[in-house]
Amino acid sequence: MVPQRMKRGAWGVADKSLSSLTNFALGIVVARSVSLPQFGAFTLAFATYGIALGASAAIVSGPLSIRFSDCEVTEWRRGCRLGTGAALAVSLLIGVACIAVALLLPQPLQGALIVLGLAIPLLIIQDCWRLAFFAAGEPFNSFLLDLIWAACQIPLFAVLILRGTSSVVPFIIAWGGSAAVSAAVGMLKGRALPDLVHASSWWRTQRD
Secondary structure, eight states, X not given: OOOHHHHHHHHHHHHHHHHHHHXXXXXXXXXXXXXXHHHHHHHXXXXXXXXXXXXXXXXXXXXXXXXXXXXXXXXXXXXXXXXXXXXXXXXXXXXXXXXXHHTTSOTTHHHHHHHHHHHHHHHHHHHHHHHHHHHXXXXXXXXXXHHHHHHHHHHHHHHHHHTTOOOHHHHHHHHHHHHHHHHHXXXXXXXXXXXXXXXXXXXXXXXX
């Protein structure tokens, strides 16, 4: 029999590979479907998402992975509720900032950042749940969430390509909407909803 540790490692590698492949495919699809200015807007939006993801990882995902990786299920769920609540609070602030800045910019950058601002909470919560399952020693569930995200994107992107969509906005909507489905599955499997009301307690207890 394959040792449990090796299975977990294999699922972890599979998840990271799938995540990287999905992001690469997303860039290729958008690049082949839109004009150069539209793709430039997408590139800046994706870079902004990366910054938001880094901020969320520093504030939420890192402490969640360290403090709740060896605990009872009930304690892990409590950490998930508070952690995802804190991630939601951070992502909402970033989303509002994106929209505020976008209003000062020309098209197509304005449209791309406005839609990204609306989608960022969905994208961040999806990633937070992916890392929460790693902390729980359940990398298969992390892989499953990324697989669902990819599976939802494929038909949506196919429709956009067949319709000859030349704007980056529908692609970002499809990307964020697919993340919402994956995040919802994470909440169902983790049996925990983001606790936005008590999110401040996460910062007080985990800021060290």
